[in-house]
Each structure stands twice: as structure tokens, then as C-alpha cells.
Amino acid sequence: MPKYPVVIVGAGIAGLVSAFALAARGLEVTLLERSAAPGGKMRQIGIGGSKVDSGPTVFTMRWVFDELFAAAGKKFSDHVRLLPLDTLARHAWDGNDRLDLFADESRSVEAIGDFAGAAEAARYRSFCRDTRRIYDILETPFLRAPQPSMSGLLGAGGFRGLVQLPQIKPFSSMWSALARYFHDPRLRQLFGRYATYCGSSPFKAPATLMLIAHVEREGVWSIDGGIHGLARALAGSAEALGATIRYNAEAAEVLTSKERACGVRLASGERIEADAVIMNADIAAVSGGLFGINARRAAAAIPPSARSLSALTWSLVAKTGGFPLRRHNVFFSRDYAAEFDDIFSGDRLPRDPTVYVCAQDRDDDAGAEPAEEKLLVLINAPANGDRHSFGTAEVEQCAQRTFGMLERCGLRIHRRPETTEVTTPTDFNRLFPATGGALYGRSSHGWTATFRRPGARTRIPGFYLAGGSTHPGPGVPMAALSGRSAAACLMQDLDSIRRSPKTAMPGGMSMR
Ligand SMILES: Cc1cc2nc3c(=O)[nH]c(=O)nc-3n(C[C@H](O)[C@H](O)[C@H](O)COP(=O)(O)OP(=O)(O)OC[C@H]3O[C@@H](n4cnc5c(N)ncnc54)[C@H](O)[C@@H]3O)c2cc1C
Numbered sequence: 001m002p003k004y005p006v007v008i009v010g011a012g013i014a015g016l017v018s019a020f021a022l023a024a025r026g027l028e029v030t031l032l033e034r035s036a037a038p039g040g041k042m043r044q045i046g047i048g049g050s051k052v053d054s055g056p057t058v059f060t061m062r063w064v065f066d067e068l069f070a071a072a073g074k075k076f077s078d079h080v081r082l083l084p085l086d087t088l089a090r091h092a093w094d095g096n097d098r099l100d101l102f103a104d105e106s107r108s109v110e111a112i113g114d115f116a117g118a119a120e121a122a123r124y125r126s127f128c129r130d131t132r133r134i135y136d137i138l139e140t141p142f143l144r145a146p147q148p149s150m151s152g153l154l155g156a157g158g159f160r161g162l163v164q165l166p167q168i169k170p171f172s173s174m175w176s177a178l179a180r181y182f183h184d185p186r187l188r189q190l191f192g193r194y195a196t197y198c199g200s201s202p203f204k205a206p207a208t209l210m211l212i213a214h215v216e217r218e219g220v221w222s223i224d225g226g227i228h229g230l231a232r233a234l235a236g237s238a239e240a241l242g243a244t245i246r247y248n249a250e251a252a253e254v255l256t257s258k259e260r261a262c263g264v265r266l267a268s269g270e271r272i273e274a275d276a277v278i279m280n281a282d283i284a285a286v287s288g289g290l291f292g293i294n295a296r297r298a299a300a301a302i303p304p305s306a307r308s309l310s311a312l313t314w315s316l317v318a319k320t321g322g323f324p325l326r327r328h329n330v331f332f333s334r335d336y337a338a339e340f341d342d343i344f345s346g347d348r349l350p351r352d353p354t355v356y357v358c359a360q361d362r363d364d365d366a367g368a369e370p371a372e373e374k375l376l377v378l379i380n381a382p383a384n385g386d387r388h389s390f391g392t393a394e395v396e397q398c399a400q401r402t403f404g405m406l407e408r409c410g411l412r413i414h415r416r417p418e419t420t421e422v423t424t425p426t427d428f429n430r431l432f433p434a435t436g437g438a439l440y441g442r443s444s445h446g447w448t449a450t451f452r453r454p455g456a457r458t459r460i461p462g463f464y465l466a467g468g469s470t471h472p473g474p475g476v477p478m479a480a481l482s483g484r485s486a487a488a489c490l491m492q493d494l495d496s497i498r499r500s501p502k503t504a505m506p507g508g509m510s511m512r
Contacts, residue, residue: 003028004494007264007272009251009291010280012040013476014466016234017068017483018278018490023241024072025491030272031243032264034250039231040280041432041439041468042476045315045421052374053226054315054423057358058328060215061477065230068484072241079233081224086364088220089328091190092409099190100326103219116184127181127191131214138211143478146485147455148471171447177207189336193354196380198473199308199440201340206447222327222363227476253292254279254463261462265292276462276494278486281432283441283454283469288434298458298465302442306449307383308474310425310437312349312390312398314377317419321369323411325359331409343382349398353379355406375413377402385425385437395422441469456486457493464490 004027008015011033019031037043041055062082069076088101099115102108105128113121142148174195178188192202194212223229235245250267254277263273279286283299323329332354333339339350360374379402382388399422403413425437432439444450453471456464466486468474 004276005030005272005274006276006278006490007032007251007274008278008280009254009264010034010040010467011038011231011235011245011247012280012467012479013042013231013234014468014470014479014483014486015040015278015280016231016238017480018280018466018487019243019245020072020234020238020241021068021484021487022490023238023243025487026242029238029243030274031238031245032249032251032266032272033245033247035431036247037228037231038235038245038247039228042228042231043431044226044228047315047317047374047419047421050317050374051226051228052315052317052376052421053228053358053360054313054376054421056227056476057360057376058216059221059223059227059230059476060219062219062221064477064480064484068480069237072237074237079237080230082221083224083363085220085222085327087326087328088216089330090324090326091330091332092323092411093186093332094334094408096410097186099186101190101216103217105217108217112187116187120182120184120187123181123183124187127210127213128217131210131217134208134211135214138208142450143472143481145455146457146471146489148451148453150451172207174202174205174207174209177210178202186332189332189354190330192336193330193332195444196309197475198444199438200444201344203337203340204344204443204445206444206450208447209444220328226360230476251281251291254295255292256294256460256463259460261460276464276490278464278466278483278490280467280483282435282438282467283465284436284438285432285434286465290434295460295463298460298463299454300452302438302469304383304387304436306442306445307436307438308440308443309343310381310383310385310428310439311378311423312381312395312402312425313379313423314375314399314402314415315421315423316375316377316413316415317372318375318416319372319414320359320375321412321414323406323409325357325362325411326364327359327362329357329359329411331355331357331406331411333405339380343380347382347384347388349381349394350379351401353398353402353405355379355402357406357411372419377406377413381425381437383425383436383438385427385429386434387436388426390424390426395424435469439468440474441467444473456482456489 044051195202195205252267253265255263261277287299287301342350358376428437464486468479
């Protein structure tokens with residue numbers, strides 16, 4: 001078989017998955033990454049002698065990776081060591097209110113019963129049943145499909161199925177749907193937070209996003225070596241299959257010839273010819289012209305008002321005390337509506353933030369208190385990093401509020417400047433250009449927003465999109481699905497060209 005050279009821009013999870021899948025099919029893959037390591041948002045920051053995961057930390061939907069490796073005749077667990085967590089997360093509010101959720105549904109029911117009463121626990125059971133149903137309805141026609149398609153959903157009876165769920169109105173907001181399940185405002189807040197996994201406000205996201213609660217219930221794993229280890233394992237496996245990965249290699253233009261993608265020009269001036277190009281950079285960079293005027297046509301612009309959340313993070317190694325941390329911990333603000341109002345309407349850091357703390361040396365076992373431990377502390381922030389510069393005073397003021405609220409919930413973190421690394425929306429905008437620091441592409445506000453994410457094929461033959469800003473959406477497994485879709489579309493188009501060499505359809509491969 002001829003080699004069919006393919007260039008992939010970006011070694012985020014989607015780019016890595018595409019590289020792995022295409023190398024496994026025997027294509028000649030070159031993966032270009034502008035930074036010095038794979039993973040993109042799945043980055044690790046070196047602090048002292050420790051490596052702190054400073055992007056995603058909650059790993060779900062492992063079946064995506066099981067299937068990917070199986071399709072290449074390999075076993076995922078031979079390459080990445082996973083540990084299932086019994087406790088999904090520990091949640092806390094001011095004072096002593098605490099609630100753990102577990103992978104075992106009946107344990108969560110019991111915990112919710114103790115926390116908020118038997119009636120609320122019974123309503124949680126209905127919530128579990130309905131979120132499972134939403135997931136089942138949407139998995140094949142939506143999550144696994146290469147393009148978001150209303151007709152695909154209708155064809156599979158998706159909307160009919162959703163409408164039949166008594167508590168859910170597919171066109172209503174997640175927040176109002178949650179009010180039909182939970183009478184306790186703390187539980188509405190807890191389950192509403194899942195909207196932020198898509199970078200959205202629970203007050204504006206559609207009710208269908210409640211399916212994320214089901215995804216998490218299906219399992220959360222910790223990864224040996226941190227989640228960045230997954231990126232390294234994929235990069236190593238893709239290379240073992242013959243892919244070439246070039247780090248510190250910045251793509252500056254997607255080359256086209258006769259309206260078809262035919263390669264990439266690097267910032268260094270070097271040109272690499274290819275039969276197809278997969279783009280894993282954010283679509284805001286594509287539509288913003290960072291890859292040339294021809295590539296711009298591949299993606300519609302995302303106006304700043306439609307951007308998803310950014311974040312302000314502290315990656316640190318520190319001594320903690322006063323609170324029995326689990327691996328994943330959430331400390332809730334007193335006024336959730338005000339928090340999202342600050343971010344999405346006020347365009348400012350929340351005055352009273354909800355704080356996520358990942359204690360990376362901990363699993364289920366409480367064990368002995370570590371002397372110092374690796375932590376990621378994260379709050380949601382507006383994606384205005386391209387028009388606002390977060391100065392030291394503003395960041396320190398926010399740190400006072402953030403770490404102060406943790407203290408109100410009982411957690412003391414002995415933060416030292418020399419072992420703390422801060423990342424602001426401005427930094428995220430630098431790492432992921434043209435996004436303003438938005439970490440999840442377009443926000444999922446309104447029920448049609450998910451249909452506006454571009455699919456893998458573009459209107460430029462031979463040019464494909466993959467990543468968290470494309471369909472089916474953000475999050476490590478979802479972006480991985482998009483990488484798999486881009487590879488599958490490319491292979492399909494290649495097969496159709498092999499059968500009929502003169503055919504070149506929109507989004508299909510070019511033959512030079
Ligand atoms: C702080 C934080 C917390 C998160 N928490 C979670 C979580 O707990 N669970 C979860 O599932 N998800 C989480 N996410 C979301 C998840 O990390 C992302 O959705 C996913 O990793 C995005 O992958 P991607 O394929 O879009 O690539 P990205 O990670 O966006 O990577 C794109 C890559 O392209 C490269 N690139 C860009 N331009 C060029 C160029 N011109 N030339 C060459 N290379 C280029 C970039 O350097 C980068 O490596 C989190 C994200 C962040 C930032």
C-alpha cells in the first residue's frame with residue numbers, strides 16, 4: 001500500500017489519538033507540536049522535584065481508550081496503569097457540610113439520605129435512572145458520530161426518547177431540570193457543577209448535559225504517573241507504530257493547492273507536503289487566520305460572548321491540614337448564580353468562587369497525612385485573557401479569597417511562593433492562541449450550541465478538525481473521540497479515493 005503522508009498539527013489528546021489510529025493503519029504520520037512535550041492541556045508542571053498535573057485530573061470513559069488500543073491489536077492496560085476510585089469526589093460547603101459521591105450508586109444513595117433526607121435520596125435514584133437514559137440515547141447518534149446532526153438524533157428516536165423522560169425538557173436549562181429532581185439547593189449546586197466540565201454555566205446549559213453525572217458514575221480512574229502519563233503513553237505507542245513526532249515545531253500555515261489541503265508550512269519556513277492535514281489546535285485559531293487565510297474557511301469564528309470558561313489555577317506542593325482530603329474535592333461558593341454572573345456577565349473573576357482541589361498523592365485510602373503534597377487548586381474564570389492582563393495584585397487578591405474560602409470549609413493550605421505556579425486566562429491564551437483562554441471551545445449555552453461545534457470533515461478537501469473545540473466536545477475522552485473520528489473520516493475518504501481515484505469530495509482526501 002502507498003504510504004499516504006498525513007500531517008497532524010498539535011499533540012493534544014485528539015492529535016495523539018489521530019496519530020496513533022492512523023499509524024496503526026500504516027499511514028505515514030508526522031505530528032507537529034509547538035511545545036516541548038505531548039499532551040496540550042494535559043500538561044505537567046515541574047515544582048521542586050515533583051511533577052504536578054496542571055490540566056485535566058478527572059479521567060472517565062476509559063472505554064474510549066480500550067476501544068482505540070483494541071482496534072490496533074493492543075491492550076490499553078498494558079500501556080497505562082489505571083486505578084479505579086471508589087470515592088468520585090468529596091464535596092464541602094461552609095462549616096461542616098460534607099458529602100461524598102461514590103462509584104457505587106447505592107453508597108451514594110445512602111450518603112445523600114444521611115446528608116439531605118430519604119426523599120432526596122429517592123429523587124437521586126430517579127436522577128441516576130434518567131441520566132443513564134440520556135446517555136444511552138445520545139451515545140451512538142451523537143457522541144460516536146463524526147458530525148453533530150439533528151437528523152441523526154431524530155432518526156435514532158433521540159428527541160422522542162428524551163421528551164418521554166418526565167422530568168427533563170430537552171429545551172430547558174440544566175438548572176431548572178435539576179430543580180425538578182433536587183429540593184436541597186446544595187444538591188442542585190453539586191450536580192449543576194457538571195456543566196462546567198463543558199466550560200458552561202448550569203444556568204444556561206441544556207438539561208441534556210446532566211448526562212455527565214452518569215459518565216462520572218460509570219467510573220473515575222487515577223493514572224499512574226498522572227494524567228500526563230496518558231499523553232506520553234499515546235505518543236510512545238504512536239511512535240512505536242511508525243509515527244514521527246516533532247516537538248518545538250510550530251505550524252504557521254495549512255497549505256492548499258487547487259482548494260485542497262496539501263501540507264503544512266512551519267514557522268521556521270520548512271514545508272511538509274501531505275495528502276491530508278488534521279488540525280488539533282483550537283478552532284478559534286483556525287477561524288482567526290493563524291493557519292493562513294485559506295484554512296480560515298474550515299471553521300466559523302467563535303465570538304468572545306460565546307466562549308466557554310477559562311480558569312485560574314494554582315499548581316503547588318504544600319502542607320495541608322484541617323480537612324480530610326480525597327483525591328477530588330470541591331468546595332462550593334455560597335451563591336452559585338452570582339459566581340456565574342460574575343464570570344459570564346461581569347467578565348471578571350468570581351468574588352466568591354467554587355474551588356476544586358485535586359490532591360494528587362491521594363486515592364481512596366486516607367492513609368497518613370503527607371508532609372507535603374502535590375495539589376491543583378482551580379477556580380472558574382472568564383475567557384478574557386486576550387483583552388485583560390491578570391496582574392500580580394489581582395491574582396493575589398483572588399488567591400486570598402480562594403484560599404480564605406477553603407479555610408472557611410476547614411482546609412488550610414500552607415502556600416509558599418517558591419513552590420506555587422499560577423496560570424491565568426492570559427497564560428492559557430498564550431498556550432492556546434486565539435482562545436482568550438477558553439478551555440473548552442464554544443460554551444454549551446442553549447440547546448443548539450452543541451450542534452454548532454464543527455465535525456471532523458471541513459469544506460476543504462483533505463483538511464480535518466479534531467479536539468475539544470470540535471464535536472462531540474471537550475474533556476479528555478470526548479476530545480479523544482474527535483481524534484478517532486477525524487482518523488476514521490480520513491480513512492473512509494482514502495478508501496473512496498482508492499476505489500475511484502478521480503473523486504475528490506468536500507472534506508475528502510486530495511490526491512496529488
Ligand atoms: C485546567 C484544566 C482542567 C481540566 N479538567 C479536566 C478533567 O478533569 N477531565 C477532563 O476530561 N477534561 C478536563 N479538561 C479539559 C481537557 O483537558 C481538554 O478538553 C482536552 O485535553 C483537550 O484536548 P485537545 O485534543 O483539544 O488538545 P489541546 O489540549 O487543546 O492541545 C492542542 C495542542 O495543539 C498544539 N498547537 C496549537 N497550535 C499549534 C501550532 N501552530 N503548531 C503546533 N502545535 C500547535 C498545542 O501546543 C497543544 O499541545 C481540563 C482542562 C484544563 C485546562
